[in-house]
Amino acid sequence: MSPADLDFGTSALVVMSVYLLVMLGLGALGRARREEESLRDFYLAGSGFGFAVLFLTLFATQYSGNTLLGFAGRSYQQGLSYVVSVLFMIGVVTVYLLYAPRLFRLAKHYRYLTPGDFVYHRFQHHGARLMCVGLLCWGLANYVLEQLVAMGHGMVAISGGRLSFMQGVILLAVVMIVYESLGGMRAVAWTDAVQGTLVLVGCAAILFALVSTDGGLSATAERVMSSAPEKLEPPTGVGLRSWLSTLVLLAFGVSIYPHAIQRIFVAREARSLRRSLAIMAFMPLITTLLAFLLGYVGLGMFPELTGTESDKVTIYVLSNLVARSPIFYWLVVFVFAAVVAAIMSTADSALLSLGSMFTKDVYKAYVRPDAGDAHLLKVGKIFASSLLALLVLMAWVSLETESSLWFLIRLKLEFMAQLAPAIVLGVRWRRLQGGPVFAGMAAGTLLTLTIWVGVLFELWPNRSPWGVNAGVWGLLVNVACCVVGSLMISNRDAGPEIGDRPSDMRS
């Protein structure tokens, strides 16, 4: 059975309708439970979350529609060497341990709202803050766009074609913006908790189904051996360098997601954060491993998929399961709801984060420094709604131009990773200075862009010179600028120390 033949019937639409109503209800509940009309309450849910909600919101935010659709597609295209995805998703949590213990303490003490707050407070450099916000907004906007595209595909599949791609995108985008505008971070985290539970249970069930039916992985191995044996081989030469650079880029890039950093800020106490991260370290062995195996199983079942069709390998494999028994039918309906949940939970968090960065790091800092919280909240909501409308339009354009999901992922991570030195080194190395940090981010971004544009003009063959991702080359130059520049500056007289708390931190 192919996705074109897939029809879940009206039962699946009823399940989705109930799910969307629950999301709206949680949004209304979040609004009813707000403690005050402030930026901090809206964007960080006031005093923060305990272990259970924190873990589920971290989980739902970290694992997106891209994990289940894009990663599986990449696994299908690249073969078994994409097992590196399991490693880099665990690496993301490991990278948190490099900076979260310190950033958590600073955020609690100085009441940071956004990553830009930390960057400005630490480096006292407007350029570094604006560069940080620019890179993060660029990355996050692409991230939301990617989720919207995945939403469209997901809704087409679950409605059996009753809803078009754009109808699906618009429906989910409207539901998302309504519950987010109502309840802010509180609503997002509670919906994340529901969505995270759906994703976790759905992934575990499908993982079990994949390894226990139709001959399991052994039958898949035999099929792949005869149809595409080269995809079973370990990487060599350029492939090994690509493996390592992907590991570095994804581990550092994903750990710098601002909506993930803001979840460090919303932890009620360090113990909740430590426990959440401890469990998060094992989650790739369920979710990312499932996506990897979906690609592998798809390779055995549907060896002829090419281009954007290979991005849909998850849908192909799940469609195949539906035909087997009513149990699998309901399991797949559940998983599709989980996929849509994963997409929405990531998109809403990213959108909330975009709103907070625009409001706090741009509007309040440079447009209306004297604005009150009520005005800022209104601006943030208008910005988020307008941006979402623009991105919905772009999702339609991306459908027309048939850009693949992986292309979009790379567009964001290559730039967002350039912020890693400012955060990871910034919380630890006292001699790191704002000027070199700004220069490093600018140089790293420029080099990455140059490599991408060079491919466009056919100056060189690919975006990974010597097998190393353009973003990693940028990161290397970035780190070199930070270290060399800071050492040169700190050899001069640094002068008196600054005050403890910048004026615009006191929201």
Next chain:
Amino acid sequence: MSHPESNAAADPEKQVGGPSAEFWRVATPFREPVSKRWFVPAVLALIAVATPWYLPLDVATRFWHGLPVWVWVALSCALGLSVLTCYGALALWRDANPQEGSADAVPTNRKGVRS
């Protein structure tokens, strides 16, 4: 649009230097994973073993439970990295700030030295 210079009197950028000693005192937890010298090398060692640079190509034809052995090696290292990260979060990270009501608060015996 008002310019950032408009509140220059309160603008910390007008002053020179890095964050205060207070900033670093606040930033430093009682204990953190990277302060253990073996933590980062252990992470790097697991990644080195997970990366199949040392394996012959014919490992692609040796299977165990439907996956090539080299994939099982990578997945085993992934599990090892999960365990190490979990241990780092639970056992090597202790926040110490009783004033902030941290549940990790530990009576200080830091000998007055902060890294």
